[in-house]
Amino acid sequence: MGKSENIQFVLNDVGSYGKFFTENYHTACLVASRYLHDNQEIEDIVQEVFVKIWEKRKAIKIQSNLKNYLFNSVKNTCINHVQRKKEIIAGFDQAGLQQWENEAGDQFISEEFASKINQAIETLPPQCKKIFLLAFVDDLSYQETADALGLSKNTVKTQMGIAYKLLREKLRDSFFSLVLIFFRKA
Amino acid sequence: MENQKKWEQMAAELHGELQESSGEQNQDEDIRIEKALERIHASGKDVKKIREFQPSEIVWDKLKGKLGRNIRIKEWLKYAAVAAIAISITILADYLVGNNTSENQYASVSSPVGQITNLTLFDGTNVWLNAGSTLKYKKSFNQSDREVYLDGEALFDVAKDKTRSFIVNAGKAIIKVHGTIFDVKAYLNMSTVETVLIEGSVEFIRNGNSVYMNPGEHLICSSGTGKFTKSEINTAEYTAWKGGKIYYSDKPLYDLALQLERWYEVKFRFDSEELKNYRFTGVINKDNSLDYTLDIIEEINKVEFKTNQEEIVIMASK
Numbered sequence: 001m002g003k004s005e006n007i008q009f010v011l012n013d014v015g016s017y018g019k020f021f022t023e024n025y026h027t028a029c030l031v032a033s034r035y036l037h038d039n040q041e042i043e044d045i046v047q048e049v050f051v052k053i054w055e056k057r058k059a060i061k062i063q064s065n066l067k068n069y070l071f072n073s074v075k076n077t078c079i080n081h082v083q084r085k086k087e088i089i090a091g092f093d094q095a096g097l098q099q100w101e102n103e104a105g106d107q108f109i110s111e112e113f114a115s116k117i118n119q120a121i122e123t124l125p126p127q128c129k130k131i132f133l134l135a136f137v138d139d140l141s142y143q144e145t146a147d148a149l150g151l152s153k154n155t156v157k158t159q160m161g162i163a164y165k166l167l168r169e170k171l172r173d174s175f176f177s178l179v180l181i182f183f184r185k186a
Numbered sequence: 187m188e189n190q191k192k193w194e195q196m197a198a199e200l201h202g203e204l205q206e207s208s209g210e211q212n213q214d215e216d217i218r219i220e221k222a223l224e225r226i227h228a229s230g231k232d233v234k235k236i237r238e239f240q241p242s243e244i245v246w247d248k249l250k251g252k253l254g255r256n257i258r259i260k261e262w263l264k265y266a267a268v269a270a271i272a273i274s275i276t277i278l279a280d281y282l283v284g285n286n287t288s289e290n291q292y293a294s295v296s297s298p299v300g301q302i303t304n305l306t307l308f309d310g311t312n313v314w315l316n317a318g319s320t321l322k323y324k325k326s327f328n329q330s331d332r333e334v335y336l337d338g339e340a341l342f343d344v345a346k347d348k349t350r351s352f353i354v355n356a357g358k359a360i361i362k363v364h365g366t367i368f369d370v371k372a373y374l375n376m377s378t379v380e381t382v383l384i385e386g387s388v389e390f391i392r393n394g395n396s397v398y399m400n401p402g403e404h405l406i407c408s409s410g411t412g413k414f415t416k417s418e419i420n421t422a423e424y425t426a427w428k429g430g431k432i433y434y435s436d437k438p439l440y441d442l443a444l445q446l447e448r449w450y451e452v453k454f455r456f457d458s459e460e461l462k463n464y465r466f467t468g469v470i471n472k473d474n475s476l477d478y479t480l481d482i483i484e485e486i487n488k489v490e491f492k493t494n495q496e497e498i499v500i501m502a503s504k
Contacts, residue, residue, distance in 0.1 A: 014253055018246050025242035030232055039238055047249055054253050056450070058477035058493055114232030121233070135201060136227070137234045142203050157203065161194025168222045
């Protein structure tokens with residue numbers, strides 16, 4: 001975290017690249033979802049980009065860090081894809097797309113943050129995780145969550161507090177970069 | 187957990203669950219918790235989206251095959267490329283043929299799992315024995331004949347000898363080598379043994395029937411019936427069909443660079459004109475990454491590759 005990836009190391013062997021893959025796959029998918037609807041298409045494109053980076057790892061010159069290179073490659077591939085298909089997505093017309101790009105710059109911090117939350121959710125205690133997924137991801141009310149799991153509403157309330165607190169602790173490092181992006185936008 | 191209650195209360199508020207105020211006032215801490223909650227909560231939609239995708243570990247399991255493919259073969263290609271006249275034999279024999287032998291007349295060399303053994307036979311033939319393979323030969327090897335028995339996988343760089351051929355016994359098949367470049371595939375789970383001869387000459391023997399092959403010929407032998415089918419092929423075409431393997435025998439590096447440009451969508455530039463005529467012998471496999479291929483070439487030729495943004499520069503190494 002914070003440090004830029006050691007590119008040589010990550011691209012040295014399949015195992016390291018696998019770690020890089022599992023850490024960043026969902027972030028890359030999320031970046032792609034800004035441009036494309038279809039989940040299958042998104043996953044195909046993202047995987048294709050991962051394979052290409054691996055294959056061309058000797059020939060490509062990476063300017064900043066590998067993660068940004070990856071996300072930018074995904075973004076560019078998606079844009080090319082969209083333009084080829086002349087498909088207008090997610091309420092963007094071409095101008096909107098342009099504007100969105102400018103706003104987003106080359107930062108993928110919010111996508112990374114979401115991916116980190118998702119990874120952190122997996123580390124929650126089982127009961128806590130179940131509750132959090134329903135109330136947070138599926139956006140059910142506390143009562144609905146309680147009913148769905150056969151628990152009291154009070155248990156849901158307690159567990160939600162625990163879940164948020166645990167996530168905050170897991171995500172301590174990520175919060176720092178988030179502060180930066182909020183600051184930039186202000 | 188002294189502030190656990192606060193997290194609970196504020197999370198509930200954020201989720202639209204009406205709550206009474208907790209009473210205690212600690213401005214700084216409250217703001218800190220509130221911000222944290224809001225930031226996590228604001229990512230709800232993104233997290234929901236992420237969870238629509240397949241778990242990354244599962245995707246990776248499927249994908250890594252595409253990257254790591256032919257790792258073992260790559261190892262072999264590396265050695266194949268080392269030899270000026272290399273003979274590549276890939277054999278997975280079900281059983282070592284060693285009938286009518288009294289055990290103590292044979293010497294055997296085994297390569298433990300996870301290790302490749304390199305040995306030089308008395309006639310000067312170099313053998314790389316893959317992990318988990320055994321090579322047996324008579325103690326009288328090189329006195330009258332040059333015959334070995336292989337169980338597993340091995341690569342031979344056969345010393346030239348016009349008077350005695352080099353013989354590899356592999357399962358039911360016998361391969362007689364007369365100084366050549368050729369490729370044999372005899373996988374146990376395949377119903378055939380296939381040979382393509384690139385250069386020189388090879389004698390393929392099965393059940394006492396023997397077939398001589400000429401360069402550019404492709405031979406298929408049915409493991410069951412022992413029937414041969416021989417056809418003339420364009421080796422380049424054949425190798426392309428086989429998955430992008432190309433054999434180079436003393437060809438200019440320039441030809442190779444052209445091929446790599448087409449395969450990997452890269453540009454090469456030769457640091458000097460004479461480099462273009464450097465000779466290259468070896469096997470290039472498209473399934474290998476460019477990186478890997480370049481490493482091999484660097485290893486066996488006196489060249490170095492320097493990568494910059496637009497091109498790969500080929501230079502003479504010191």
